[in-house]
Amino acid sequence: MQDLKLIRKENCEQEKSLFIDNLTVITDMVVYLQSSDLCEYDIEIMRKDLIGMALEAQFRGEKFSNVIGEDYKSFCNELILSGDIKSTKKKILNCLFGATVVIGFMFILEIFMYSCTSPKDALKFHMPITWGFVLSTLLIIVAGYGILKFIAKNSFKLSDKHSTRAINLFGISFIMTFCIIGLVKYFLRNLVIGTINYLYPLVILAVTLIVIKSLNKQ
Template sequence: MALIHNNLKDLQKENSISIKTIRSDQNRNEVTRMIQYLSSSHLSLFQIEVIQKDLIGIALEADREQMTMSEKLGISMKEFCDGIIQSTEEYPARRERIYQEVVTAVQYLFYLYAIEYIIFQSVPAHWGISIQLTVGLLVFLTLNRMTSLYIRNRLSLHPKAYMRSMYNVAMLAGFIIYVLITRLFLRHIHTLLFYGNGWLILSVLAFMALIATFSMNRYWNNCSQKYNY
């Protein structure tokens, strides 16, 4: 059961429910922005969720006292977040995020192949991994990396609202680029990068996605033992 269970997802679910109990829209948004900012640092993803749980508690106290988060903290949100980052021991967050992105890539490769093979190709006897599928996967991973880390998170505490909205602009631009590439340049290209028995390839990808998921679950469960939350 330990491989199926994911303590990080449990904590994320708990936080997603708890944050809705913050009555003040301002305080709720400020907690979200602080977590996004912390997500661009060297902190572990699990530690960030633990911090979010604490910040939600502070926001609820601020609600009861009719204060804003900044008033409750006594300093600006950015100063508070930078203080946490500077006081925390360096953690191999880059390696952790790469590990997670590899797992995500394997999972989405299976999902995209299953959709393409079963729905769009009507289950031919032989099929493989197409160029369109590979481009779609690469575009998704690149967008996810760039928009979440370099755009949404690092601009989350920017004082100007239009700068904080650049995440949505980047996602829309990325989608348009993907459509242009696949429809205009790859529309007539049907080359398969890997070819074989369609069901066998689907089974292998499913097995890989399962192993990757179990491995990630085990990693997060081990991480959870480091924190008292």
């Protein structure tokens, strides 16, 4: 079995030879495949096959749609049925990894913002944790997951300039979601849960990421 990183690198190199229309279609198809529970290795193998078919079509002077048909979504659904599904362990680890990355980013941003307003306390590695930070971080995790799923499931519609309904729905939902998160963060900024030494959570987050990464490779 080839290494996943090697296949991904080869696919990225091969994509440079694709016509822009074919590249757009394949990108939409791969994004749609990622909305399923297919394992990453199978997705990259399917991506490799799609690139190969597109390059062969280009060489013959044909349209890619002549090879796989016009209904790209149905073609992807057939691919999904033929692939291997992620294990429950992989799904949980992927969710934990994504959540840990978001928490880590938000926590570092919180440290930076607090350092700008209270540099003396920040130099002592002390920082208050507010309900605004906790709830806005949780909302970002949930909203981020929902947005990624929406983009993946509607990849063909969102890339279609004529499909204004899906694009407008996504745009409105995106703006409203982050306005709500911003309001939660602002109005609950003074509700302090407690004060902590922020070095400990940073170490815990770093160790958590390393552990998740190592478990994902098994």
